[in-house]
Amino acid sequence: MQTEARVGVVEGGGASSHKLVTHHHRRSQIGAVSQLIAGGVAGAVSKTCTAPLARLTILFQVQGMHSDVSTLRKASILREASRIVTEEGFRAFWKGNLVTIAHRLPYSSISFYAFECYKNMLLQLMSGAEGHESNFGSHVFVRLAGGGLSGITAASVTYPLDLVRTRLSAQTNVNYYRGIWHALCTISREEGIFGLYKGLGACLLGVGPNLAISFSVYDTVRSYWQLQRPNDSTIMVSLACGSLSGIASSTVSFPLDLVRRRMQLEGAGGRARVYKTGVFGTFKHILQAEGLRGLYRGILPEYYKVVPSIGIVFMTYEKLKQVLSEIDT
Numbered sequence: 001m002q003t004e005a006r007v008g009v010v011e012g013g014g015a016s017s018h019k020l021v022t023h024h025h026r027r028s029q030i031g032a033v034s035q036l037i038a039g040g041v042a043g044a045v046s047k048t049c050t051a052p053l054a055r056l057t058i059l060f061q062v063q064g065m066h067s068d069v070s071t072l073r074k075a076s077i078l079r080e081a082s083r084i085v086t087e088e089g090f091r092a093f094w095k096g097n098l099v100t101i102a103h104r105l106p107y108s109s110i111s112f113y114a115f116e117c118y119k120n121m122l123l124q125l126m127s128g129a130e131g132h133e134s135n136f137g138s139h140v141f142v143r144l145a146g147g148g149l150s151g152i153t154a155a156s157v158t159y160p161l162d163l164v165r166t167r168l169s170a171q172t173n174v175n176y177y178r179g180i181w182h183a184l185c186t187i188s189r190e191e192g193i194f195g196l197y198k199g200l201g202a203c204l205l206g207v208g209p210n211l212a213i214s215f216s217v218y219d220t221v222r223s224y225w226q227l228q229r230p231n232d233s234t235i236m237v238s239l240a241c242g243s244l245s246g247i248a249s250s251t252v253s254f255p256l257d258l259v260r261r262r263m264q265l266e267g268a269g270g271r272a273r274v275y276k277t278g279v280f281g282t283f284k285h286i287l288q289a290e291g292l293r294g295l296y297r298g299i300l301p302e303y304y305k306v307v308p309s310i311g312i313v314f315m316t317y318e319k320l321k322q323v324l325s326e327i328d329t
Contacts, residue, residue, distance in 0.1 A: 023113030034324035035116060036109040042316035043103045043108025046309045051100065052093035056080055060298030061261045062221055077301055088172065098166035101182045103161035107154045112317060115151035115215050122146060132148035143216035151211030155203050160184065160196040164262045171320045199263030202279045210249045217245035234322075238315040246310030252300055255295035259283060291321070 047054065059080060084092050120140045155162070163184045177183035187195045222241040225232065258280045286294045 038320035039112030040105040042108035043104035050309040056301040113153035119146035136300040147215030148208040148212035151207040202260040210253035214249040239311040242311035242314035246306035
């Protein structure tokens with residue numbers, strides 16, 4: 001049934017479009033709880049598996065904030081990993097992972113479920129338009145729009161936990177924040193309630209195109225792959241398509257992610273503020289102080305992380321959704 005619906009996307013007939021809408025609508029209605037559970041667990045598993053690379057990415061991203069930029073060229077992934085093991089211990093690679101899971105469970109649940117809802121809604125609107133002729137391009141647009149809207153929705157709801165995760169992960173030898181609740185209370189007391197949303201603008205600017213590209217690339221490539229090679233392993237297809245979508249989305253959205261990290265750490269632990277003019281002012285400051293390469297500081301560990309991370313997310317999501325749907329029936 002799923003393969004038939006995907007054929008309708010490629011061929012572009014109106015009847016096929018209606019069948020695709022009906023199929024997606026039925027799947028979202030029947031499997032709403034399954035989608036939420038599968039999305040949340042998939043995100044938590046993926047983040048736990050790739051936590052060491054995620055922490056290395058964050059540490060590289062914030063290096064330029066309070067250091068002499070001329071010394072940054074000496075940093076390398078292996079040197080930074082060795083420093084963490086020597087100074088903080090091996091378990092420090094998972095510093096902040098508890099709050100990562102606390103953030104990722106609702107974030108992934110909301111993003112996956114919202115993507116299906118937005119996609120179904122847009123498909124119904126497009127199929128209901130008089131004289132509308134469905135085609136492959138229109139469905140790519142639906143996936144892009146659905147992914148962007150789902151990312152904005154999920155990020156807005158869970159942003160305070162994302163900010164706390166960044167601050168806990170960025171701590172090295174001195175632990176200013178002792179845990180999730182202590183960090184939430186301390187930030188609220190010292191920086192005000194809006195301190196929990198510091199960098200939200202950069203986050204929304206980045207997460208929209210990030211998930212738009214991620215979901216659309218994954219959904220489009222996976223649909224084409226299954227159409228051409230329907231007998232291939234679902235797990236391998238999900239891993240390959242997820243990895244490709246992760247590379248594409250990270251390349252486009254990484255500068256905004258770096259700006260978000262820098263803004264999240266503004267004023268943390270009583271440190272002096274460096275960026276005082278918002279998202280675009282932060283961009284300008286980084287370009288002037290560190291050059292264009294500064295906007296992609298930490299992109300290498302990000303690539304190392306995103307290939308298994310996004311691949312694991314989509315693979316776990318598809319497998320769990322399949323298992324849970326079988327249990328429901």
